[in-house]
Each structure stands twice: as structure tokens, then as C-alpha cells.
Amino acid sequence: MSATFTFTIDGKEIKASPGQTIMEAAEAAGVYIPRLCYSKDLRPHGSCRVCTCMVNGRPQAACTQPAAAGMVVDNNTDEIQAIRRDLVDMLFVDGNHFCPFCEKSGNCELQAMAYRLGITAPRFPYLWPERSVDASHPEVFIDRNRCILCGRCVNASKDIDGKNVFQFVGRGEHKRVAVNAEALAADTDLKGADRASMVCPVGAIVLKYKGYATPIGRRIYDQKPIGSEIESRRK
């Protein structure tokens, strides 16, 4: 194995191994870089851009950009946090997100990210898109109103489940996650136990009959903000 090297994030020296992304090296060092589409066990997708950092003065997605010796990374600056707030704000108005009754509330990464970034209300006009719901599957409920196009389900189905159940179709504002069937999820070989059924960061793909089973106060983000589990590793 090649020798480790160092670079800096917000002035702090970070150790990294060749091939590690900025995100991976930061996480190992207990530095949290906000992210939504990234999931540790999946190939980085680089689509949400919430992990954007200034790398040697240029904006780069930390989840896809390999770390390099001597790199200077700005993560937690006012300028970058403002960019992240805009990105997350746009995700909220781009879909139909009703946190007050969404079963993912308290466990939702998008909602938790908004809280972490200090977003209390959207600043952009709602687009109120028409999105479909697919309740056909006996174990999984799909609500595209809440989809943020992170691609986790697509990659998990392909790379972990070996099934290719989900795929993106359409372009631009018409882009959406489709199922690999004539019409409905019930016609695919998707199972509730599949990784693809469990990786959704929002409430777009949820297991049926589980909603609200965890009381308020004991949900993932009720006690600590998103990212605090990574920051707690910081020495």
C-alpha cells in the first residue's frame, strides 16, 4: 500500500490514502461534509452537489473528487454554506415535500440537512410538480413527490441487489426514477429486504406499514443534528 499523505480542510490537517475521496478522508478524520446523494456503501453519484467544497479555490463535489497531497479544501465557510442552503432550498420547492405529516419526518436526511443548514422556510417559489405514487408493491410504497433524484435506489439495486429495478428516465425537469417494468413496482422482482428499498434518504421509497412506529423524540435526528455521528469521531 502506498504511503499516506496529508491535505487540509478548513486549515485542519487530514491524513488520506491514495484513492480516497475528500469525503472519505474527511469522514475518517471526524470532519463532516454535508451530503445527500452520497451513501457510504454505494458508488458516489455526485448529483446533489450538497458536498460541494472549494478545492484549491475551485468548487468540487467532495464525494467524487479524490484527495491529493497538499490540497487546500474549504468546507465550513459562509460562502459554501450559502451555496448548500440554496441547493437544499431548491430541492424542497422542486418536489412536493410535506414534512408535517410525512412518515419520514425525523428520519429524513433532507429535512435534517435543512435544519442543520438553518433553513426554516423555503425562499424560492414552490413549483408544485405533478408526480406519481406507486402503491402497487406489497411491501414498498413509492411516492415520487418526495424524490430528490439522488440515485441511491438505482445504484443499490444494480450494485448490491443485482436486480436493476430502478432507473432514471427523462431529462431535465422531466427526470424521474422509473421501475424496470411495464408500469408498476409490483411487476418487478423488488423485495422489501432489498438494499434499494432501504437506502432512500427521503420518504420517496418506504417500507409499507412501518410509518410512525418510532415515537417522536426517538427518531434518528430528534436528538442530534445530521452529521454529528461523524463529528463525534473527531479527536
Place this chain on the structure above:
Amino acid sequence: MVTTADKSAGTRKITIEPVTRVEGHGKVTLLLDDKNKVRQARLHIVEFRGFERFIQGRPYWEVPVMVQRLCGICPVSHHLAAAKAMDWIVGGEKLTPTAEKLRRLMHYGQMFQSHALHFFHLVSPDLLFGFDADPAVRNVIGVAAKFPDLAVQGVMMRKFGQEIIKATAGKKIHGTGAIPGGVNKNLSTQERDFFLKDMEQMLVWARSALKIAKDYTAAHLAELKDFGSFESNHLSLVRADGAMDLYHGVLRAVDSQGKKVLNDVDYQGYFQHIAEEVRDWSYMKFPFMKAIGPEAGWYRVGPLARVNTCDFIDTPEADAALKEFKALTGGKPNNITMAYHWARMIETLHSAEKINALLHDKDLQGTDLVVKGPRREEGVGLIEAPRGTLFHHYRVNKQDQVVMANLIVSTTSNNEPMNRAVQKVAQDYISGKPEITEGLLNRIEVAIRAYDPCLSCATHALGRMPLDVEIVDCEGSVVDRRQRD
């Protein structure tokens, strides 16, 4: 009030808009003829929402959390009524003891806080200062200035109930405690002890609030007896043995003389007995008992109806108060509109007694929270909300999506009675008067407030809290209007 006179027609219309110190947005119109006689008096509900339509397509487990957004005052009622309907959908209607008792605790907490809010914040200014008092004083701030102990009592009672809701539902408003077939948590001993330390004080305050309401009614009986009063049917859930039961039971309705016109009705088939009429001037429907018809089959719900329909109360202090209440009318149903306040405070004491008993019940620390059985595609959930019987009825398809919803909210059932009360007060106090003062118009609001209407719930609509009274000439044009923001 806004008054617009039509001199050529010799008529005028008075509008009270908005109606104040009620939940939601409504207005009253009074139509006067050329001799200032009231020809028509109507309470209009000017909000519209449409929850019944937009929950279609949503998964059934989402409904108890979603529909409670109808209201911020007693969302627990919608939460629990929807959960009870969904219990049927999942075949879990026979809840575990822990689940049923936790839901009951949540519900009694809500009843306690909602009744306290209504009595101390919304109604006490009329009772303490009089109907004709200066409106600048006749409000909750005036109460806080002149009767600070009472104001604090109201706030603390409401807080206690809200904290119970938080402990059982996760939040004081719009929680998630009830899920299809049960609940998602029990009550820890730490949470229980938090309430037990204040329990005795709550009982003391509930007794004193009951005394205020009872003494007020007794002292002003001559005036209140006919104030907005009329004979009517009364409907509520009662326990199978005839006891008052605010969480569950069978449907019973009595007529103005106490004859049971509905009895022991399983509410899963409520639609065989109750229908709703639509009238073109209000967003709120008019429910009635089918067997009697829309003309005479309308009924009152809420505290007055409940004390009239039940045979007894299963907590000793409230039962003693009930006997005293029933003695006033010789055991016959009480049809005095202003007796709602007395009945409401009997229920407040009953709720406090129930909370006290539940806090001493070890079942609340049980861990068996959810039960499920054979799946159904249709379910009805009824509960006695603070304002009266609340009906939730859903059909769910095989893919778990709601395909039909029908909600009959307490205030909707009280639509006809409130209109009757407005007509009665208008006839008795306004008709033929050369000058219509603020105090006279306030009497209309006093009669409406007795029902503690929640106009937002009743139309399932977004809204403010205010009221609007209009006087219309016989041609239908507005001649007078009183409006408050």
C-alpha cells in the same frame, strides 16, 4: 358591525364579521324588514378546505397524522378518530390494554386542555364582565387584569393537558402516538410521576371551574333559560351500559323529552342512521337522523348532548355533578343552550378524575403496543371530541390507498343548532329594536360560543378565528355589517 341601509326599500342588513372568540372563521347575517323585524338570521361558515378529497390516494397509515392538520385546537380528536377507523382496516380494533389506556390518557388530556381553553380564554370574559361590557375589557387580557388567579388557572390547566398530549403523542400539537392497531409508545414511570405531582392541583381547579359554571347558571337562570334555547335532539356515544364515555361506545340519541330515538347503534353502520344535507349558502353541511328526516332529525352534540344522553358518569365527583345538573330539569334533557358551559365543566372534572385513575394504572407502562388481525377495506372511527361526536369513515383499496373519506365533524352536527340559537337571540334581543348596539350583537356571539364551535374543522378549512354579522334587506342586499379582524 357593518350597517348598510337601503332607504328606498326601508330595509337593512347587519353583518357580524368575523365572529370572535371562536375557533375558525364565520359570519352572521341578519335580514331585517322595514319595521326592523328579523326575518332571517344565519351563521355562515366561509371557509373551505377539502381534506376528504386530497387524502385520496395516500396510504392509510398516513391518515391519522395527516387529517389532524384540520385543526390546531383538538387535533388529537382527528388523530384518534382516524386511528380508530384504521384499527378496523388492519383488524386491530381490539386494542391491547396499554394501547387503549394510552390513547384514553391522550384524549382526556386533550379534553381537559380544550375545555379549559374555551372556558377561561374564550367564554369567561362574557360571564365575568357581562354581555354588554366594553369589548376593550371583555377579553382574556381583561380577565388577566381583573382576575389574575383565574387567568393563571386557565393557562396552567391547559398546559397540564398539553403536556399529557406531548407525553403520549410526542408533541403538544400534531403528534404521532396512535398508529393503526395501537400506539407507538407507552408512558414511562418518569413521565407518569411528572403528572402525578400536579394532579391534585388540577382536580382542585377542575372543581372550582365547575363551581363557577354551575353558580353562574344558577344565578342567571331566569335570563339564561330562554337565551338562545330551544328543544332539540341530543346525540353522542355512550358506553354500552349507558355511562358517559368520551373515547368509545355505541351511538345514542334522545329527543327533547328524553325518549331514545337511537340506541345501542354500532357506529360502523352510522351511515344507515345519519345523513348530511347541503344548503347553498354555507360550506358546512347539515347532518340529521335519517329516520326522522332533515326537518326535525337534526341534533345537538358536545357537552350538553353528552350529559343528556348518558345515564351516569363512572367517576364519582363528575357523577355527583351530573345528578345535580339533571335535577335542574327533573331528569329530562336540558335544552338550555348556555348550560353547555356547566356541562363542559362537568366533563373537565370527569377528565381530571380519569387522568388521575389512569396515572395510577400500571397498564400504561406495558409493552404490548400493537395488535393486528384480518385486513379490511372499510373502517369507521368515532370519538367524542371536546365539541361533540366526530365521525371518520374511510375506504382503502388492496394497495393500501385511501379511496373514500367522509368526515362529520362535531361543529357540523351543531350547524343547525347554532343557526337556531342565532335566530332565537336575534328574534328575542334585536328584532324591532331601533338601535342595534355592540352588546346586542355580542349576544349572538355568546350563543354561538356556547357550542365552542371549531369552524375550521367543520369545513375542514384553513382559517382565522373571527366572525362577521350582516343585516340584509328583504331583497337580499346588505344593509348593515359588523366585522372584526
